[in-house]
């Protein structure tokens with residue numbers, strides 16, 4: 001089995017303890033690689049290397065840092081097929097979507113933050129008596145901790161702004177999907193990133209993740225993952241007054257009004273509900289449909305869900321792959337069972353499915369639609385993070401807003417109506433960091449990204465990410 005290694009000080013290193021654990025290919029349901037079970041000793045080596053590299057990287061002109069990030073983007077794009085195949089095997093997302101989204105957004109993230117590195121600057125202020133300016137300065141050695149659901153996309157989204165702003169990074173990818181982070185680390189030296197500037201430590205959250213959070217020489221942590229983990233990290237970081245950015249879970253509404261374009265909306269709601277097997281924090285898992293269009297919309301939505309092509313994720317035509325792990329598949333199936341006990345009726349899907357051939361042991365679940373659940377039930381309140389959409393009718397605009405807001409999360413929402421004024425009114429009232437109008441997951445990387453309520457603390461995206469990874473110093477003099 002292939003052994004993944006840590007990347008510390010510009011070198012591939014085995015974990016000091018010599019311990020590894022297995023990671024699985026979810027499409028076949030079997031282990032295929034070994035992951036370092038890193039701990040505090042590995043972190044000490046990485047922090048020492050990063051501290052040593054920091055002064056020179058901080059003092060490298062922004063254009064120089066940008067060039068290294070662009071080189072890395074070029075190298076990803078050159079080997080996009082290899083990266084996409086690796087991500088597909090590691091995560092289960094069909095290879096076509098891995099190429100178009102996970103990998104190409106990975107390189108786009110690097111290019112975007114390369115540009116931001118050059119654009120980023122402080123502010124100037126002037127009164128009659130005082131003139132001031134600010135210097136945004138990097139923090140030193142910072143950490144990023146990322147999840148398994150969009151491995152390459154989120155890994156790059158987090159470390160690129162940290163490097164762009166002049167920090168050295170300890171990056172911890174998810175232990176469930178470590179492969180493309182490992183492949184990327186293999187390119188860092190050739191991209192011109194000096195040794196120690198970018199370090200990748202693999203391992204379990206409870207070991208290396210907790211060690212990173214507790215380390216006194218890491219003043220900032222950018223985390224994307226579940227709300228429970230985020231709460232643990234927030235508490236640990238508070239003890240040392242670390243800066244934290246938390247991008248957490250979601251239970252996002254898709255709100256469809258009577259005057260929505262039925263076909264376009266059904267198509268959008270399918271993408272929102274089932275992309276990446278529903279394993280995207282932004283997925284629209286609660287479908288709220290106004291009563292005048294409810295029955296017609298439901299029919300169109302079910303018909304489209306049944307057409308989704310489930311299969312071997314390595315085949316170009318496959319649209320729906322396996323769940324990321326056996327444990328996650330079981331969790332999602334448990335929620336489908338719970339939803340039925342809570343009174344829900346499964347309109348389509350609802351079961352594990354067996355894909356013939358090489359994937360017969362894979363962890364697949366059918367796209368599932370459930371009707372008849374109250375908003376207060378657990379299936380409508382808790383993040384299932386699988387191909388499961390609940391559908392319910394509403395009468396008025398106010399009721400739609402109340403249902404949309406009736407959960408503890410507040411990451412994203414989509415609103416579907418041909419009435420622009422209504423779309424704006426509803427968008428303003430929905431409690432979430434992002435609202436899409438007549439579309440889903442349309443992303444301009446300059447816009448703020450993040451959640452409210454239990455979906456997160458802080459904003460990423462554009463210059464906000466560089467602001468997180470810097471502190472502004474104010475310099476004033478008498479004019």
Ligand code: NAD
Pocket residue numbers: 145146147148149150154172173174175203204205206208209210213224225226227229230232233247248249250280281383385411451455456
């Ligand atoms: P997770 O919280 O289990 O793990 C995320 C990362 O945290 C992993 O690298 C893990 O090893 C690490 N970790 C776990 N325990 C830790 C600890 N005690 N200290 C430090 N690090 C620790 O999340 P997951 O299951 O990998 O990902 C799915 C979750 O991520 C979902 O809830 C999803 O909504 C959320 N997510 C949010 C966004 C967003 O932008 N808001 C994006 C993608 C995913």
